Amino acid sequence: MSRxxxxxxxxxxxxxxxxxxxxxxLFEESKDYLKYLDILKYYKEKFDFEIYAYCLMSNHVHLxxxxxxxxxxxxxxxxxxxxxxxxxxxKYDRTGFVQDGRYFSEPVETAGYLLTVVRYIHYNxxxxxxxxxxxxxxxxxxxxxxxxxxxxxxxTGYILKLLGTQEQYIALHNIVPDDDCFDIHQARKRLxxxxxKDMIEGLCSCKSVTDFQRLSLIDRDKNILLLHEKxxxxxxxxxxxxxxxxxxxxxxxxxxxx
Numbered sequence: 001m002s003r004x005x006x007x008x009x010x011x012x013x014x015x016x017x018x019x020x021x022x023x024x025x026l027f028e029e030s031k032d033y034l035k036y037l038d039i040l041k042y043y044k045e046k047f048d049f050e051i052y053a054y055c056l057m058s059n060h061v062h063l064x065x066x067x068x069x070x071x072x073x074x075x076x077x078x079x080x081x082x083x084x085x086x087x088x089x090x091k092y093d094r095t096g097f098v099q100d101g102r103y104f105s106e107p108v109e110t111a112g113y114l115l116t117v118v119r120y121i122h123y124n125x126x127x128x129x130x131x132x133x134x135x136x137x138x139x140x141x142x143x144x145x146x147x148x149x150x151x152x153x154x155x156t157g158y159i160l161k162l163l164g165t166q167e168q169y170i171a172l173h174n175i176v177p178d179d180d181c182f183d184i185h186q187a188r189k190r191l192x193x194x195x196x197k198d199m200i201e202g203l204c205s206c207k208s209v210t211d212f213q214r215l216s217l218i219d220r221d222k223n224i225l226l227l228h229e230k231x232x233x234x235x236x237x238x239x240x241x242x243x244x245x246x247x248x249x250x251x252x253x254x255x256x257x258x
Contacts, residue, residue: 006073009107013052013066014073015117017104018081020059021097023239027058028208032088033140036061039083041153047071047079050155052114053121055141057128058193059239062121064108066155077103092210111162118159120177129192134173143173196232196240203227209242224251 020026027033033056040063044051049067067073085098108114125131125138135143145151146160146169163169191199204223206212215223220243227237234252238245 006105007107009109011066011109012069013064013108013114015106015108015121016061016063016065016073016077017106018061018063018077019100019104020239021100022244023059023100023235024242025059025209025239026061026084026088026098027056028092030139032091035087036084037140037153039080039087043076043080043083044153047076049076050158051142051153052155052159053118053142054154055121055124057124057140062124064114064117064121066158073105092208094210094213115159115162115172116177119172119175122173123177130194191231191233191236193236193240196227196236199230199232200227200240203230206241209240212241212243221251224248228252 018026027036036056040051040054043049047067049065049071051063051065053062053064055062065076067076081099081103088098089095106117108117122134122141122143125141126134131137134141135147142151142154145154146156146166149156149166160166160169163172200212200223201207203226204212204215204219206215212220212223220241224237224241224243227241228234228248232240234245234248237243237248
């Protein structure tokens with residue numbers, strides 16, 4: 001099946017989402033987030049694009065970027081994704097895809113929608129239950145770059161020019177967004193991923209997806225059942241242990257037949 005052509009932005013500005021392959025983690029620990037930011041900085045300089053906002057979540061990334069005419073979005077993200085995947089696989093002694101196929105891109109055409117996307121991106125950790133409001137605790141977003149007044153990664157000037165003052169920037173984020181944009185979260189009650197990861201480490205002595213995948217099949221099945229009974233959803237088990245959802249369903253169904 002042929003791929004659909006991407007919609008183009010007349011002002012070369014896009015909301016880009018990159019997801020982990022099969023909903024698995026893109027980042028296992030703080031050093032992984034830092035490495036990804038270093039890669040962004042390198043290719044930002046190489047390809048001369050601007051980053052208006054970003055947020056790195058455990059299994060996906062949001063970026064709001066403006067790229068110059070003559071440099072394609074495909075080129076930029078082919079380099080970013082390939083470089084990070086190679087580093088990640090080498091670090092964790094694994095093979096295969098890290099990102100979920102092609103990145104997603106949404107063209108941004110107006111200043112009004114540009115501000116909507118900025119707010120939406122910065123609200124991702126709040127929606128996921130990782131902080132009570134944007135900028136309160138989460139380390140891996142650009143929200144506080146605008147508050148601190150300096151960043152070697154985020155290009156804050158254009159957004160602040162549109163808003164007029166830093167106070168208006170704060171006011172923008174006082175409005176809880178109801179916009180979908182690229183909303184890959186689903187409305188459901190679940191354990192936050194950091195709590196689930198701590199539970200997996202405590203119960204299984206596995207600090208990463210790679211550690212869990214090295215378990216014997218007997219230990220894997222036993223731990224899948226235990227973790228599910230403790231409240232970790234099937235989708236989270238898939239992401240945080242690297243176990244295919246079909247396998248998880250089989251393990252749970254065999255233990256609890258109808």
